[in-house]
Amino acid sequence: xxxxxxxxxxxxxxxxxxxxxxxNSPETLAIAKNVAAKALIGQMTMLSDAVQxxxxxxxxxxxxxxxxxxxxxxLSSGSDETVFLKYFDSMVRSRVTEKAKDLVFVHAGAVGxxxxxxxxxxxxxxxKTTLVSELIQLGADYYSDEYAVLDIEGMNHPFAxxxxxxxxxxxxxxxxxxxxxxxQATVGTVRLPVGLVVLTEYKPEIPLTIGRLSIGSGxxxxxxxxxxxxxxPENSLKVLKTAxxxxxxxxxxxxxxxxxxxxxxxxxxxxxxSGMADRTVESxxxxxxx
Amino acid sequence: MNNxxxxxxxxxxxxxxxxxxxxxxxxxxxxxxxxxxxTAALVWRSCDGKTSVSELAKxxxxxxxxxxxxxxxxxxxxxxxxxxxLEREHRLETFGRSRREALKKIGLASMVALPIVASLAAPxxxxxxxxxxCTTVADCSGPGVSCPTAGCSGEGVCI
Numbered sequence: 001x002x003x004x005x006x007x008x009x010x011x012x013x014x015x016x017x018x019x020x021x022x023x024n025s026p027e028t029l030a031i032a033k034n035v036a037a038k039a040l041i042g043q044m045t046m047l048s049d050a051v052q053x054x055x056x057x058x059x060x061x062x063x064x065x066x067x068x069x070x071x072x073x074x075l076s077s078g079s080d081e082t083v084f085l086k087y088f089d090s091m092v093r094s095r096v097t098e099k100a101k102d103l104v105f106v107h108a109g110a111v112g113x114x115x116x117x118x119x120x121x122x123x124x125x126x127x128k129t130t131l132v133s134e135l136i137q138l139g140a141d142y143y144s145d146e147y148a149v150l151d152i153e154g155m156n157h158p159f160a161x162x163x164x165x166x167x168x169x170x171x172x173x174x175x176x177x178x179x180x181x182x183x184q185a186t187v188g189t190v191r192l193p194v195g196l197v198v199l200t201e202y203k204p205e206i207p208l209t210i211g212r213l214s215i216g217s218g219x220x221x222x223x224x225x226x227x228x229x230x231x232x233p234e235n236s237l238k239v240l241k242t243a244x245x246x247x248x249x250x251x252x253x254x255x256x257x258x259x260x261x262x263x264x265x266x267x268x269x270x271x272x273x274s275g276m277a278d279r280t281v282e283s284x285x286x287x288x289x290x
Numbered sequence: 291m292n293n294x295x296x297x298x299x300x301x302x303x304x305x306x307x308x309x310x311x312x313x314x315x316x317x318x319x320x321x322x323x324x325x326x327x328x329t330a331a332l333v334w335r336s337c338d339g340k341t342s343v344s345e346l347a348k349x350x351x352x353x354x355x356x357x358x359x360x361x362x363x364x365x366x367x368x369x370x371x372x373x374x375x376l377e378r379e380h381r382l383e384t385f386g387r388s389r390r391e392a393l394k395k396i397g398l399a400s401m402v403a404l405p406i407v408a409s410l411a412a413p414x415x416x417x418x419x420x421x422x423x424c425t426t427v428a429d430c431s432g433p434g435v436s437c438p439t440a441g442c443s444g445e446g447v448c449i
Contacts, residue, residue: 224411
């Protein structure tokens with residue numbers, strides 16, 4: 001597909017990153033704007049055309065096919081609008097979360113509990129959203145099912161997009177967006193210090209194993225979920241250190257999310273009330289998989 | 291002085307971050323992150339190319355506040371060498387030693403001081419951390435996979 005000329009455009013800023021979106025069609029540009037706004041939970045400030053944008057995306061539509069270019073380089077083309085816009089959504093989020101100014105995005109679920117953030121760093125498909133929704137049911141404030149957003153003081157900010165939950169529909173699994181209000185969730189609005197980090201994967205076939213990590217080991221494990229690490233490792237490590245140095249860090253495999261969420265809250269409450277630790281981690285989590 | 295028996299800590303291409311009782315090191319050339327426990331970190335920080343293994347044991351022991359044997363230093367150097375954190379290779383085998391022998395000499399009494407270097411490959415790019423990241427088509431479909439799509443783009447995203 002020959003790249004059609006992108007004559008329509010807009011500039012915007014999100015989390016300190018300035019981008020330009022272009023298209024050969026005003027209708028496609030409007031769709032792209034909606035997708036970007038949703039991907040960035042509305043955190044977009046429109047800028048004038050005169051502003052120089054260091055990053056750009058072009059989305060063009062011609063002869064029944066879409067084409068996407070990033071910074072002038074063609075990335076992909078296709079005719080399925082839903083699939084294509086999902087790809088664009090990923091690209092926009094990728095660019096902003098990697099280049100965000102003064103913030104480090106970590107792929108993690110996040111909730112607030114008694115003035116502290118509980119972070120659940122994990123890859124997609126490891127049960128972050130399920131665990132976050134169970135923690136919400138126990139009274140935790142919703143912060144995100146996708147990103148922990150850490151500032152230079154190590155505080156976690158909300159990224160409260162709709163929860164992306166999996167449902168089985170006619171025998172097929174698909175994802176739906178669920179508004180936090182539909183789960184009776186209170187959405188966190190203030191930044192919180194990180195009190196607890198739970199590195200866990202849903203593995204029902206494996207007996208529950210959970211243990212406490214040192215700060216260094218916890219940061220090492222979290223590096224893998226830290227989005228800007230490849231482009232700014234020094235700053236990422238510094239922010240992770242600041243954020244996690246006061247936190248309790250747990251790692252393990254879990255089974256049922258409901259029971260596990262109860263154990264997490266029970267354990268964290270005890271730590272908060274007692275000022276830590278004469279009971280082992282296992283005494284709170286034992287038997288969760290039964 | 292450039293005695294091959296005297297290890298030198300590598301510094302080029304590394305990002306170092308101290309945390310309580312540990313040191314985090316990111317190797318920008320190998321794209322690997324390491325966590326050195328206290329013993330490993332003390333040994334690594336003392337490798338100046340002018341200090342023998344026995345002298346390192348004394349220096350590290352003074353800093354750690356406990357007796358550190360030559361074998362513990364050798365074990366630390368072996369791990370630091372395997373993770374490319376030394377300028378020159380300093381593996382146990384190179385010097386006619388074995389890990390098993392070293393551990394036997396150390397004995398259970400000193401297990402608390404054993405050096406540990408934990409390592410992980412760091413993420414290549416932001417895309418690897420996003421939903422729908424993939425390396426093959428199999429990552430984009432099937433049970434437990436987040437993206438109900440059937441193709442993996444060259445950019446590593448399911449489409």
